[in-house]
Amino acid sequence: xxxxxxxxxxxxxxxxxxxxxxxxxxxxxxxxxxxxxxxxxxxxxxxxxxxxxxxxxxxxxxxxxxxxxxxxxxxxxxxxxxxxxxxxxxxxxxxxxxxxxxxxxxxxxxxxxxxxxxxxxxxxxxxxxxxxxxxxxxxxxxxxxxxxxxxxxxxxxxxxxxxxxxxxxxxxxxxxxxxxxxxxxxxxxxxxxxxxxxxxxxxxxxxxxxxxxxxxxxxxx
Ligand code: E4P
Numbered sequence: 001x002x003x004x005x006x007x008x009x010x011x012x013x014x015x016x017x018x019x020x021x022x023x024x025x026x027x028x029x030x031x032x033x034x035x036x037x038x039x040x041x042x043x044x045x046x047x048x049x050x051x052x053x054x055x056x057x058x059x060x061x062x063x064x065x066x067x068x069x070x071x072x073x074x075x076x077x078x079x080x081x082x083x084x085x086x087x088x089x090x091x092x093x094x095x096x097x098x099x100x101x102x103x104x105x106x107x108x109x110x111x112x113x114x115x116x117x118x119x120x121x122x123x124x125x126x127x128x129x130x131x132x133x134x135x136x137x138x139x140x141x142x143x144x145x146x147x148x149x150x151x152x153x154x155x156x157x158x159x160x161x162x163x164x165x166x167x168x169x170x171x172x173x174x175x176x177x178x179x180x181x182x183x184x185x186x187x188x189x190x191x192x193x194x195x196x197x198x199x200x201x202x203x204x205x206x207x208x209x210x211x212x213x214x215x216x217x218x219x220x221x
Pocket of ligand 1: 027
């Protein structure tokens with residue numbers, strides 16, 4: 001599974017990339033506007049901390065076909081391993097189809113149902129981003145994503161599911177268990193999964209025992 005970080009915070013990406021195997025970074029217009037930075041600042045800061053093989057995803061803002069296509073070409077030309085995120089409106093689906101004919105790398109986003117995702121997959125989208133938490137707020141999001149994975153498999157479509165919109169580690173756990181090929185998760189949610197207080201308590205117990213017995217906190221004398 002590919003793990004992406006859903007953030008405009010380059011420092012958070014740099015920190016987590018030291019600890020975990022991070023495949024890249026996703027953003028959306030809301031994440032960028034909340035960062036109080038321009039899109040260019042976010043891109044430059046991310047580009048500085050990402051290795052060339054790590055992927056970056058930026059989303060189109062235009063909602064008309066020509067506008068989406070202009071932004072898609074611009075975004076995909078920014079660096080290697082650059083993907084454009086296009087929402088799956090009818091116009092967005094049209095743009096995804098043409099973007100793939102042009103050889104652009106595409107993630108279909110703002111997905112609220114397995115069917116929307118399936119149609120984007122038929123148009124050749126590389127990744128499909130179902131908004132898991134938002135789907136769970138409306139119905140059985142986990143079942144929809146499970147259906148999607150099965151629908152892609154049964155129909156021989158290569159698009160990868162990149163589950164998105166996570167609010168807690170349990171949701172991430174469920175999607176990994178289902179076999180989603182990718183997930184994009186906010187750094188704060190990842191840290192709740194990485195920093196287990198019980199693991200730290202166990203390590204502290206080892207340290208105390210060693211120090212009491214040997215008078216030091218390192219293995220070798
Ligand atoms: C992914 O890139 C999506 O844009 C994002 O995960 C949406 O998350 P939200 O539901 O927290 O806005």
